[in-house]
Amino acid sequence: MSTSLDTGRARAWAWIAHLRVGGTTPWLAWTSADAPDLGRFLPGAQQLELLRRLNRAGRPSPTLVDRVLNASAPGRGRPDLELVGVDETRRFGPPAVDPAGLSDDELLRVATGLLAAHLARVRVDPAPPRRTRRLRARYELAGDPWLASTYTAELVADGRPAGGGGRSVHVLGADVATMLAHTWARASFGRGAPGWADFLATVRARRRLPRRVDLPGVVERFRARPHTGQVGVVLDLGALPRLVGVRRLDPVADVPAHATELARQVGAALSLHVLPAEQARLLGSVLRPRLERVAGGLPAVPPEHQDWVEDAAFAIRQRLLRARYPVVGDPDSLLPSPSEPPAGSVLDLAIELLMEEVG
Amino acid sequence: MTSRVLLHVGTPKTGTSYLQDVLFRNREVLEAAGIAYPATRHDSHFLAALDLMQLPWGGLQAEAIGAWDDLAGQVREALSSGAGTAIISHEILATASRAQIGRALESLGHRVGEGAGTEVHLVLSVRDLVRQIPAEWQENVKHRAQLRYGAFLDQIRDPERSGRIGAWFWGVQEIPDILDRWGQELPPSHVHLVTVPPPGGAPELLWKRFSQAFGLDGIELDLEGERHNPSLGVPETTLLRRINRKANAELAPADYRPLVRELLAHQTLSRRTQSPRLALPPDLHPWVQELSATWIAEIERRGYDVIGDLGDLVGAPPVADYADPDHPRERQVASAGVDAITALLLDNARLRHEEDRLHAELADVRGALERAYATPSYRVRHWLVVRLENSRVGRGLLGVYRRARGRSSRSA
Numbered sequence: 160m161s162t163s164l165d166t167g168r169a170r171a172w173a174w175i176a177h178l179r180v181g182g183t184t185p186w187l188a189w190t191s192a193d194a195p196d197l198g199r200f201l202p203g204a205q206q207l208e209l210l211r212r213l214n215r216a217g218r219p220s221p222t223l224v225d226r227v228l229n230a231s232a233p234g235r236g237r238p239d240l241e242l243v244g245v246d247e248t249r250r251f252g253p254p255a256v257d258p259a260g261l262s263d264d265e266l267l268r269v270a271t272g273l274l275a276a277h278l279a280r281v282r283v284d285p286a287p288p289r290r291t292r293r294l295r296a297r298y299e300l301a302g303d304p305w306l307a308s309t310y311t312a313e314l315v316a317d318g319r320p321a322g323g324g325g326r327s328v329h330v331l332g333a334d335v336a337t338m339l340a341h342t343w344a345r346a347s348f349g350r351g352a353p354g355w356a357d358f359l360a361t362v363r364a365r366r367r368l369p370r371r372v373d374l375p376g377v378v379e380r381f382r383a384r385p386h387t388g389q390v391g392v393v394l395d396l397g398a399l400p401r402l403v404g405v406r407r408l409d410p411v412a413d414v415p416a417h418a419t420e421l422a423r424q425v426g427a428a429l430s431l432h433v434l435p436a437e438q439a440r441l442l443g444s445v446l447r448p449r450l451e452r453v454a455g456g457l458p459a460v461p462p463e464h465q466d467w468v469e470d471a472a473f474a475i476r477q478r479l480l481r482a483r484y485p486v487v488g489d490p491d492s493l494l495p496s497p498s499e500p501p502a503g504s505v506l507d508l509a510i511e512l513l514m515e516e517v518g
Numbered sequence: 519m520t521s522r523v524l525l526h527v528g529t530p531k532t533g534t535s536y537l538q539d540v541l542f543r544n545r546e547v548l549e550a551a552g553i554a555y556p557a558t559r560h561d562s563h564f565l566a567a568l569d570l571m572q573l574p575w576g577g578l579q580a581e582a583i584g585a586w587d588d589l590a591g592q593v594r595e596a597l598s599s600g601a602g603t604a605i606i607s608h609e610i611l612a613t614a615s616r617a618q619i620g621r622a623l624e625s626l627g628h629r630v631g632e633g634a635g636t637e638v639h640l641v642l643s644v645r646d647l648v649r650q651i652p653a654e655w656q657e658n659v660k661h662r663a664q665l666r667y668g669a670f671l672d673q674i675r676d677p678e679r680s681g682r683i684g685a686w687f688w689g690v691q692e693i694p695d696i697l698d699r700w701g702q703e704l705p706p707s708h709v710h711l712v713t714v715p716p717p718g719g720a721p722e723l724l725w726k727r728f729s730q731a732f733g734l735d736g737i738e739l740d741l742e743g744e745r746h747n748p749s750l751g752v753p754e755t756t757l758l759r760r761i762n763r764k765a766n767a768e769l770a771p772a773d774y775r776p777l778v779r780e781l782l783a784h785q786t787l788s789r790r791t792q793s794p795r796l797a798l799p800p801d802l803h804p805w806v807q808e809l810s811a812t813w814i815a816e817i818e819r820r821g822y823d824v825i826g827d828l829g830d831l832v833g834a835p836p837v838a839d840y841a842d843p844d845h846p847r848e849r850q851v852a853s854a855g856v857d858a859i860t861a862l863l864l865d866n867a868r869l870r871h872e873e874d875r876l877h878a879e880l881a882d883v884r885g886a887l888e889r890a891y892a893t894p895s896y897r898v899r900h901w902l903v904v905r906l907e908n909s910r911v912g913r914g915l916l917g918v919y920r921r922a923r924g925r926s927s928r929s930a
Contacts, residue, residue: 199630200616200702231615233572237685239615250812252695253679253688272572324907364767386907431572431579 166192167245171201174242178210179224185211185259186242202228203239208258209266212506217514226276232268233275233428263506267424270509275428277516278441292318296404297326297388301381304371305341306331306396309411314403324386329393329402330377335472336495338372340457344414347423348442350435354423355416355458363464368471374493375478392479394488402487414447415455417503421512422446424505449515453508456501468495521597522637523626524605524732527700528612530690531653532643532714533724538563538607539743551737554596554604556589563589567608570618576771590625597627597636605732612642612696613689619700630703638708640700641731644693645714647806648833652796654687656755660783662774664763667843671802693831694816706821713826717834727825748784751793752841753850757858758783759843760851777862786861793850794841803836 173194174186186207210227213219219227231239241255249255298314299321300307310331311321332338339362346352353361362369371377374392381390393399400408414422422442429438460468476490526534541548541555548555557563566589568575568582575582593604606626614622629635655663655670665673665683673683688695693711701709712731715723729735750758761778769778798806814828841847891900906912 199620202617203615229617231572231617234574235682235686237679238613238689239617250694251692251698251816253685254677324913361767427574428572430574431569432583434580434583 167242167247168201169194171242171245172197175202175207175228178207178214179228181214181218183211183214185257187244187257187259201242201245203231204242204256204258205232205237205240205261205265205269206230207242208261209269209510211258212266212510213513216507216510219514223273223513226273227269230269230273232265233272233431234268236268237265263504267506267509270506270513271421271424272428274425274509274512274516275432278425278429278445279432281441281445283441283444286316289316289318291320295319296402297323298403299326299328299381300331300403301328301377302330302332302371302374302392303338303341304345305413306333306411307371308345310399310403310408313408314405317405319403319405325388326386327388327402328378328381328390329399330374330381330390331396331399332372332374332392332394332493333396334493334495335368335372335468335475336460336498337457339369339460339468340416341413342369342372343458344419344422347419347426348414348447349426349439351426351430351438352423354420356461359460359464363467368475374475375482375484378479378482378484389485391485391487394486394490394492396488398487412451413457414450415453415503416458416501417455417505418450418453418508419458421505421508422450449512453503455503456498459498459500460495461500465495465497520637521601521627522603522639523593523597523628524603524639524641525611525622525626525700526605526607526609526641526643526732527614528609528642528690528696529644529650529693530609530612530657531650532609532645532712533728534607534609534643536725536743537643537728540739540741541605541607543743544737544739547737547739548605548734549601552600552602553733553737554593554601556592556596556604563606563608564610566590566606567611567614570622571610571614572618573610576775586622587625590622593626594636603733607641610690612691612700613686614699616699616702619702623703628703638704640697640704640709641712642693642696642700642710643712643714643728643731644831646716646831646833647691647810648798648803649717650691651798651802651806653749654691656750656796658683659755659759659762660750660779662762662766662771662778664759664766666759667796671799675805693813697817697820697822701822707823709820709822711817711822711824711826711828713824713828713830715826716830731825748788749796750783750787751790751854752796752843753793753846753854754783754787754790755796756843756846757851757854758787761858781861781865782858786857787854790854790857793854794839795837796843797837797840798833799842800836800840806833 169192170189173191174182174184174189175197176194177184177189177191186204206227210219210224213223213227238253240253240258240261241249243255243257245255295318298319300311300314314321333341339359340355343352343355343358346358352358367373378390378392381387393402396410400406425446426438426442429441433441472494476493479486479490479493526537528534539560542557542560545555545557562585565578565582565585567573567586568579569584570586573579589606593606596604611622623638626638627636628638651671651674652667654674655667658665658670663670663683670683673681674687676684679685679688690696697709710731712724712727715727725741758778761782765774765778810831810833814831817824817828891897903916906916
């Protein structure tokens with residue numbers, strides 16, 4: 160005699176078989192129970208709904224389908240949830256759910272875990288070392304960590320490593336909101352960061368800007384170092400090629416807010432597979448170039464933080480002017496201008512990447 | 519001979535730290551008795567659990583990469599080398615998903631429906647919710663949580679368990695669900711429940727039950743370990759929560775662990791044993807009693823091997839003088855604060871002395887270096903290099919000289 164549990168399980172396995180071949184019917188609209196048990200246990204509702212979303216976006220490969228169905232979401236959060244209607248007699252465990260009603264965050268935990276596992280398997284050969292040019296300017300770039308590290312990498316790739324006795328130090332800056340967004344992005348693509356809102360809340364609670372964004376502080380620190388030449392602030396990045404002795408430098412591409420958030424979450428999951436240095440290398444050299452192609456804006460400073468960000472920007476400007484530090488560019492460009500919160504779905508982007516990378 | 523793996527998967531706050539300490543310190547004695555407890559450090563099984571369940575844990579996850587496979591490999595090796603039994607124990611395993619459990623059992627040699635595989639026995643130590651609920655909140659506070667006791671209770675009573683707190687709490691505490699997940703492929707006779715005796719009983723009773731569950735009776739073990747997870751009183755937990763609110767933004771996890779959890783919580787505040795103890799609010803007792811009764815009935819129905827008494831899960835009646843940690847007596851919190859400041863001052867003084875000692879050592883080394891550099895020829899060469907480095911032509915000449923001598927002389 161078949162029980163309601165048998166019927167519910169059969170319906171669930173039939174739905175999974177439907178999803179395996181690219182089906183997109185939501186669970187609640189699924190009625191067929193014509194399938195045998197296909198495994199030891201039913202995958203969680205999060206995994207199944209993610210697979211349905213992937214099917215809606217295209218045709219995931221059999222490999223990707225298997226990986227989704229066998230995945231467990233990394234990190235803390237709700238456990239793998241059961242499908243509503245499979246076992247009406249179940250009295251323990253988290254309540255069963257309609258997978259279509261799950262939040263994006265629930266699906267993202269699974270998706271970012273899969274992206275991280277994929278990224279951890281990528282082997283990147285280091286670029287062949289470029290012979291150092293004999294005739295080159297001695298420089299060091301500091302300040303905004305996103306700009307400084309990216310320009311430095313470009314110059315190093317061109318045979319112009321930073322450093323050397325008597326080097327000029329160029330402290331790169333932008334408006335403070337952008338520098339904060341860059342600092343968050345740099346950490347998100349590095350060894351990890353909290354979400355944008357928590358990042359801002361932490362900076363505010365500390366009552367001081369991140370060290371590298373505090374441009375006058377950076378100038379003071381470098382001036383105190385021995386064997387350092389001129390130290391100045393560069394706000395007009397168009398002048399940078401001349402200062403470092405090259406004809407041109409590619410402009411540094413920003414990664415939009417939702418893409419950075421995705422990188423941050425993938426990074427958190429990646430930290431479970433590889434050591435921190437490798438995590439930063441994979442995020443920076445594999446994921447970042449792909450995410451730079453995503454359209455969208457940097458994260459906006461929400462209204463509750465605008466006052467202190469503005470005050471901090473004004474204070475930096477005043478300190479630079481008072482100390483008469485050399486500044487290339489307009490000091491007023493440090494002041495943030497209001498911006499709208501950027502649009503963009505992190506989950507949609509994760510699905511797009513899964514289809515490309517694992518698919 | 520059938521080889522067995524005893525897999526102890528929880529629950530937290532049931533004497534697990536003490537058990538794991540005894541097992542770790544007595545590895546060699548156990549090995550001689552044919553029981554393997556493969557671990558190279560105290561937290562080996564914790565790291566393996568983090569790895570299996572893909573859990574980040576304040577930066578520790580970097581040390582956990584590959585730890586489960588390593589542990590499973592050691593278990594298989596021990597069993598194939600003649601050990602009759604291997605033990606794995608960590609309480610956070612309770613929250614593993616079905617997929618993770620499937621992977622874990624498979625990696626230990628368990629085969630579904632086949633007689634030839636490793637015989638896996640599940641051990642779950644359990645304690646009444648009357649004690650577990652306040653203990654879990656306190657554990658959260660000792661792991662940087664800032665939420666009040668009332669907010670914690672609201673979260674665990676949310677039927678959706680949508681928040682992290684509720685999801686984690688029931689993941690490691692809902693006994694029938696843990697057994698559903700972990701025991702899905704095991705016969706009930708291979709599932710062993712160890713109940714924690716009610717408060718006030720003989721202190722060695724819990725150990726006797728563990729000893730029976732893990733087959734340790736008759737083995738001469740050193741039981742005098744120091745490692746345990748002491749509990750805090752109401753004002754002390756409140757103080758810690760307030761410290762979290764103030765310091766979390768600034769204090770990195772790597773500093774929080776030794777300073778707040780170890781120095782303040784475990785070494786200082788836990789010694790204040792006269793302050794009111796954390797307890798379940800009296801108005802929640804009926805809910806907890808009802809829940810516990812359904813759990814007990816379900817466990818009896820499933821026919822697991824119970825070591826102890828399922829009646830232990832009922833818990834004690836409400837306390838007469840309930841102390842609410844959300845509305846503590848400020849005088850008591852201030853007193854705990856003074857103890858905390860004193861402990862920090864003493865530790866700071868110790869560090870200052872250490873700093874002075876290191877300064878003196880550094881000065882000695884510098885003196886020795888200066889004496890080595892005080893030769894006239896070194897001074898002339900140094901003067902020349904500094905002069906040359908300040909001009910483009912000079913740097914060029916230095917470059918030519920260094921290339922001629924080879925790169926190894928660059929720092930000369």
